[in-house]
Amino acid sequence: MKLIIFSTVYVLLLACLVSCNSKELTRDRAFDVIEKYKYGKLLIDTVRADITVDNPYIAARYKELTLEKDGFWKLDTNVKAKQNIFFTEKSNPYLIDGVKKRREGSYIRGYTETSYQRLAIGIVEADEVTGIELEPGDRKATVELKYKFTATPFIKTNPRVEAAFLTPKIIKISMSLYDDGWRIEDVSYPKSLF
Known part of the structure; x- marks a missing residue:
């Protein structure tokens, strides 16, 4: 009986010592x-990029990529179009927020308002x-x-x-x-x- 009590106390002391060292x-x-x-x-968890969606020249440059063929977006290179890049349902998991506007330019050249979409282009784990x-x-x-x-x-x-x-x-x-x-x-x- 004393041996059982002694071994139980010994195990409890050992467990206490191990748990006290848990700050290592x-x-x-x-x-x-x-x-x-x-x-x-x-x-960081995502690497993000802003894509200007209302510039026909940027849309034309993205024509070289296979993203349109893969169904992630539709591109319109028409200069008179209000928006040139349209994101499809397939791209939804990578879209961050919605399309936003920002002012670009300088005091001398003048300012223009552009629309952009923020995308997740990579995930860091x-x-x-x-x-x-x-x-x-x-x-x-x-x-x-x-x-x-x-x-x-x-x-x-x-x-x-x-x-x-x-x-x-x-x-x-x-x-x-x-x-x-x-x-x-x-x-x-x-x-x-x-």
């Missing part, structure tokens, strides 16, 4: 913190934590995160962005230990990312 930052724990805070918009550098005291850490990039069909509209994302890059994330666990303090993106 491992790669799995860092990845969980990153995934949790991703939805707070601290980390956390892939794996590649390293953790703990500062002395183990209360602050720099986490290196490799991401994966998934292109949408609209990546063809901006080949420069596609080339920038083809090679995986590392995002550095600063974390601090609080009483309730690890939190993201700052995110440092590579200069060539945007």
Whole structure:
């Protein structure tokens, strides 16, 4: 009977010691913190581009792409048309907000109002934590995160962005230990990312 009580107390003490050490930052724990805070918009999740929809010359340039043939949009290169790019139902998952207007130009040349549609041209997802550098005291850490990039069909509209994302890059994330666990303090993106 004493042996059962002693082993039960021993197991409880061991469980307490293991749980007290749960503040240690491992790669799995860092990845969980990153995934949790991703939805707070601290980390990028979509790469976006603005497409001018009322310019016949831009519509003519996009005729070379296969997006019209694939059914994502219809292009009208008529100079007198009020809108030259029309998005189809197939493109709805990639549209962000609706068509908006903005003023472009300068004081000297004059201003014109153009309409544009914001599109998701790629999706950035956390892939794996590649390293953790703990500062002395183990209360602050720099986490290196490799991401994966998934292109949408609209990546063809901006080949420069596609080339920038083809090679995986590392995002550095600063974390601090609080009483309730690890939190993201700052995110440092590579200069060539945007």
